[in-house]
Amino acid sequence: MGPAYDDPRVTDQPITAPRRPRTGRRAPFRGGTLTDHLVDARVPRDLHAFIAGLPKAELHVHHVGSASPRIVAELAARHPDSKVPTDPEALADYFTFTDFAHFIDVYLSVVDLIRTPEDVRLLTYEVARDLARQQVRYAELTITPFSSTRRGIDERAFMAAIEDARKAAEAEFGTVLRWCFDIPGEAGLESAEETARLATDDRLRPEGLVSFGLGGPEIGVPRPQFKPYFDRAIAAGLHSVPHAGETTGPETVWDALTHLRAERIGHGTSSAQDPKLLAHLAEHRIALEVCPTSNIATRAVRTLDEHPIKEFAKAGIIVTINSDDPPMFGTDLNNEYAVAARLLDLDERGLADLAKNAVTASFLDEPGKARIAEEIDTYTAGWLAP
């Protein structure tokens, strides 16, 4: 059983259907019911409809962590020895986490389902399809190539698979994908070396790669040791976007800024404990990649109402809204925007500004940024027109 909290997924009704009567009962957090229609019932229905059509950019979403039950079922059918359940109900239970370490164990069991370049291509292409359905025009997908190469996937075939899916997705869905290669820090410096090599070797480095990250548990995995690998990636023209302050305190965020030269911070949740850090992030326009439901699902934050997103906004920090590992956390990007609308008390214009924050903080080129920002403005003006 998860903690009692205001479950953002309180209904599975289509947004046009009458609301299900609310009982006032607080539901435990339960991940992974991907067939649910995800809507926060405390957000007005027309705001959900506005969010559903709003052009968006997603800056923090994991490749394997985006595998929908349909993709998981297909991969599990290809590899029937896996322990990952395929039935959606059983999968929802499987995606209910006792703590962050448990989440990583489950995550790695899904990683184990990806064994061939064709699995990689299928996953990437289907993830793009799911993003396109939510009007995501641009996404930076965090990929952990070390996890695949150490499991025996040929590195060239891996790169070819993600690039092939990227090009197909852009041509067919109009969604532009870019990659962040992240070090799975707990796997040690061997994984850092391998990730840096794959990201910086001109013969391997994929065209879509824009940034370099660091993920996994933070406890017992100090950030400074990864400095040489980030230095190499930055020298090769990549942006620095480590996770920090998700499961440890603000000192980890400082370390990410000082040693890894972070340009954005993945989560950064504990920054709220340090007013000087909040001021620094605001002054230097270091955006936070906030993933509210993820923080509840991994128990990094106790309840949504206790999430520090409001403090970030008040401090003048560029807040971006992201979904992290959406099917595993029983959410999607649209639902995260609805959660943000409630926590930050936003109307349509506020939501449009939030969507534009992600565009601003993205690593898309300036004409690309201008195009999506304009699309957001046109959509919003049309929506609000009498």
Ligand SMILES: Nc1ncnc2c1ncn2[C@@H]1O[C@H](CCC(=O)c2cccc(C(=O)O)c2)[C@@H](O)[C@H]1O
């Ligand atoms: N909320 C999150 N916060 C942080 N990270 C998150 C989050 N969501 C997803 N991740 C991903 O989890 C991976 C973790 C993988 C890992 O620790 C590991 C350890 C030992 C061996 C291996 C292996 O592959 O053999 C892998 C990270 O690289 C990251 O991309």
Ligand SMILES: [Zn+2]
């Ligand atoms: Zn993440």
